[in-house]
Amino acid sequence: MPYLLNSICTISGVFYKYAKRHGDSSILTKREMKRLILEDLLKIYHGFLLFQNPRDRKTVELTFQMLDTNGDGLVDFNEYLLLILKVAEACYSHLKPS
Amino acid sequence: MPYLLNSICTISGVFYKYAKRHGDSSILTKREMKRLILEDLLKIYHGFLLFQNPRDRKTVELTFQMLDTNGDGLVDFNEYLLLILKVAEACYSHLKPS
Secondary structure, eight states: OOHHHHHHHHHHHHHHHHHGGGSOTTEEOHHHHHHHIIIIIHHHHHHHTOSSOTTSHHHHHHHHHHHOTTOSSOEEHHHHHHHHHHHHHHHHHHHSOO | OOHHHHHHHHHHHHHHHHHGGGSOTTEEOHHHHHHHIIIIIHHHHHHHTOSSOTTSHHHHHHHHHHHOTTOSSOEEHHHHHHHHHHHHHHHHHHHSOO
8 A cells, every 4th residue: 555545544543443442433532532642642742742741631631622623522533633634734844944 | 653653744754755846845836746646646546546547637637726725826735634634534434334
């Protein structure tokens, strides 16, 4: 599989890995989002020093609120992609000569 | 590097690979976008059968128009990410049980 497509499918696959746990694979519950943050996003936070202490409850809560743009207590795939965009922009700003 | 971060940085890196060619790495000219489509996106189009003949001029033109949302004849990083979102959604719809 072409590496660009492989990267994009990896991003979709991470959402699916957590969303399918409670049956409805189109949304992440807070609990599933917390696991995604702790298991996958923390390493990214470390890389970009986005938070003082990525492990504490406030970080998880803040991330969840940031993503749950319609306030329904769930994170759907498009809301998840907002976070991916933010990280992609941070990645890109590191690549681009200042 | 964590695989999710690696995937996101790969996506940013593909934009940078083409955008830096003419000096200003924050935008893609039509020529650079055409090369990105022909060298990287065609394989994705094949995978998702998005176009009858991904190689013809119309496909490149259509893709460029779709991405150049502000009509300035250039594609910036955020406009590029719109395409990535579309492919991610297509990927996800293949993952999710119908």
